[in-house]
Amino acid sequence: xxxxxxxxxxxxxxxxxxxxxxxxxxxxxxxxxxxxxxxxxxxxxxxxxxxxxxxxxxxxxxxxxxxxxxxxxxxxxxxxxxxxxxxxxxxxxxxxxxxxxxxxxxxxxxxxxxxxxxxxxxxxxxxxxxxxxxxxxxxxxxxxxxxxxxxxxxxxxxxxxxxxxxxxxxxxxxxxxxxxxxxxxxxxxxxxxxxxxxxxxxxxxxxxxxxxxxxxxxxxxxxxxxxxxxxxxxxxxxxxxxxxxxxxxxxxxxxxxxxxxxxxxxxxxxxxxxxxxxxxxxxxxxxxxxxxxxxxxxxxxxxxxxxxxxxxxxxxxxxxxxxxxxxxxxxxxxxxxxxxxxxxxxxxx
Numbered sequence: 001x002x003x004x005x006x007x008x009x010x011x012x013x014x015x016x017x018x019x020x021x022x023x024x025x026x027x028x029x030x031x032x033x034x035x036x037x038x039x040x041x042x043x044x045x046x047x048x049x050x051x052x053x054x055x056x057x058x059x060x061x062x063x064x065x066x067x068x069x070x071x072x073x074x075x076x077x078x079x080x081x082x083x084x085x086x087x088x089x090x091x092x093x094x095x096x097x098x099x100x101x102x103x104x105x106x107x108x109x110x111x112x113x114x115x116x117x118x119x120x121x122x123x124x125x126x127x128x129x130x131x132x133x134x135x136x137x138x139x140x141x142x143x144x145x146x147x148x149x150x151x152x153x154x155x156x157x158x159x160x161x162x163x164x165x166x167x168x169x170x171x172x173x174x175x176x177x178x179x180x181x182x183x184x185x186x187x188x189x190x191x192x193x194x195x196x197x198x199x200x201x202x203x204x205x206x207x208x209x210x211x212x213x214x215x216x217x218x219x220x221x222x223x224x225x226x227x228x229x230x231x232x233x234x235x236x237x238x239x240x241x242x243x244x245x246x247x248x249x250x251x252x253x254x255x256x257x258x259x260x261x262x263x264x265x266x267x268x269x270x271x272x273x274x275x276x277x278x279x280x281x282x283x284x285x286x287x288x289x290x291x292x293x294x295x296x297x298x299x300x301x302x303x304x305x306x307x308x309x310x311x312x313x314x315x316x317x318x319x320x321x322x323x324x325x326x327x328x329x330x331x332x333x334x335x336x337x338x339x340x341x342x343x344x345x346x347x348x349x
Contacts, residue, residue: 013039018061019069048093048134052125053084055092059128068212078118082107083125092129100126100140108146115145154292155299160265160284164293165226167264173257174264175230176241176249177293182227183207184297184315187290189217190241191249195234198223205232214318221314258290295326302330 005021007028012018013036020035022028038054046058056079064072086106087099100122107115122140129135156164164181168174179190189211197208201220205228211217223231234240243253262284267273269283294315301311312323 011036021069046132046134049091050134051089052092052095053088055129055134056083056088056125059125063124063128071212075117075121078114079121079125082118083122092126093135095126095135095139097139097142100143104143105146119143119145154287155296156288156292159269160288161296163265163268163284164261167261167268170264171244171257171260173241173243173249173253174261176254176257177261177290178227178230179207179241180290180293181296182224183209183221184294184301185209186211186217186294186316187254191239191254193240194236195238195240196236197240198228198231198234209316211316214316216313216318217316219313219316262288298323298326299330302327 006023007025008019008021009028009032010017010019011032018035018039020028020032022031038057046055057076060072060075064075083103086103087095090099103122104115104119107118119140122143123138126135126138126140130138164177168178176187176190179185179193180187185193185207189209192210193207197210199206199208199220205223206220207223209217209219209221211219231240239246239248241249243249243257245253249257263278266278266282266284271281271283272279298311298315301314306314308320308323308327311327312320315323317323
């Protein structure tokens with residue numbers, strides 16, 4: 001969830017609309033002046049000698065008009081920290097493949113998602129420069145990804161799922177996790193869902209998930225009855241899964257809420273409590289993360305025999321391979337589960 005700013009304004013330059021956001025009114029006007037200056041300079045100096053940072057910002061403003069502000073803000077932060085600090089002031093014509101590879105090598109050990117996003121953003125910067133005939137070749141085209149940590153996104157065990165559902169009604173804030181479990185929402189999608197997103201298609205309750213991660217992220221998914229009865233009366237512009245203050249979850253309230261859920265699940269699973277503190281051992285596995293709930297949704301689709309292409313649409317996956325990876329894992333689990341039954345049969349006979 002991206003940072004929320006107190007002040008915002010827009011302006012049109014050369015036929016395009018630009019947004020400027022800041023924490024104070026003074027900062028807003030300073031950013032506005034700087035943005036207009038940068039655009040004026042960029043208009044005159046677009047070419048091989050243009051600094052990488054100026055081209056990247058111009059490319060984002062020009063080619064990412066349909067991307068959410070949250071996603072753009074995350075991209076700018078990533079580029080500022082890892083790309084601009086290394087090559088941002090260099091003329092774009094001077095960038096060689098080794099520069100891009102060194103940037104990626106510095107990401108070794110970071111999360112797989114971060115490495116993937118940064119590599120895509122590097123390729124975007126230089127691909128658009130090639131398309132505009134500023135440079136002849138994309139120096140990021142053949143970068144090799146460094147080793148990265150792949151998050152272990154697993155499904156809930158049957159026991160965890162049982163205790164999760166038993167705890168959900170203890171705190172209205174937990175509804176954000178029910179949206180992930182029952183409808184496959186990503187965290188950012190779950191916190192932003194509002195009442196008007198609840199629709200009906202041929203008598204079936206449907207949730208319109210207004211995702212922005214990819215072109216497939218904006219999608220419609222059925223709302224299972226256990227969740228629908230809890231959210232059906234949400235007013236059109238009210239948050240479906242608000243925090244304790246009745247507002248949309250912030251990043252901090254979301255993290256606190258998940259910690260509260262884990263505490264509730266630990267207690268439900270039999271964890272001892274002394275003076276309001278949980279006493280080890282903790283029954284709930286420490287590798288449980290919110291994304292496990294979305295993974296569980298996909299796993300349940302496979303177990304329900306929903307075909308893989310439909311599952312891809314319901315999950316909002318950019319490629320069917322992402323869905324297939326989960327479906328394959330479920331198939332393996334089913335094979336392992338069948339093994340003991342087969343073994344028992346042959347022993348008995």
